[in-house]
């Protein structure tokens with residue numbers, strides 16, 4: 001084990017067996033879920049986003065269209081190579097190898113969007129605590145955290161997706177503004193508070 005979760009070797013072996021281990025490029029399930037994820041983002045544009053666990057960059061490509069800057073990282077070198085190749089023509093996207101939460105962007109880096117998509121259940125208790133603490137530290141006031149996780153039990157996962165979302169919902173400093181629930185996955189949007197959370201309509205002066 002790495003200090004905080006499933007070791008890099010586990011993912012390296014998955015990527016050695018298949019370039020796209022979860023079939024993000026071909027499964028309608030994944031394409032639809034990625035579309036829902038970006039559709040739920042409350043702001044039209046983000047200044048600076050962080051996406052840990054980017055895999056082959058399919059969600060990264062969608063996020064790139066909404067962000068002025070995007071840092072995408074993955075524990076697996078093969079995933080970093082794939083994402084770099086996919087986003088090669090997007091100069092505002094940086095792709096790095098990084099094992100979160102033990103490794104993290106520069107201490108002074110501040111994001112207005114952090115995306116935790118299918119990542120939290122790989123972390124043990126200490127790892128998830130550190131991930132959430134670092135995410136809260138890195139999020140600007142009013143910034144968005146979007147979390148998406150598979151719900152059914154998986155033997156290799158340290159916890160279930162529901163557990164990850166329960167823990168996020170209980171955190172001081174986050175207010176949930178959207179909750180999407182299906183049999184397969186949960187999708188939650190949180191804002192970093194204070195300041196008090198505003199709805200999308202409020203932000204546009206509709207109410």
Ligand SMILES: C[S@@+](CC[C@H](N)C(=O)[O-])C[C@H]1O[C@@H](n2cnc3c(N)ncnc32)[C@H](O)[C@@H]1O
Nearest residue numbers: 011053054055059074075076098099100117118
């Ligand atoms: C199931 S994929 C999710 C990909 C993408 N976030 C999405 O939802 O489409 C999980 C990815 O997280 C990466 N990963 C797992 N643990 C990690 C960690 N501690 N730090 C960074 N990346 C990690 C894996 O290598 C894999 O590429």
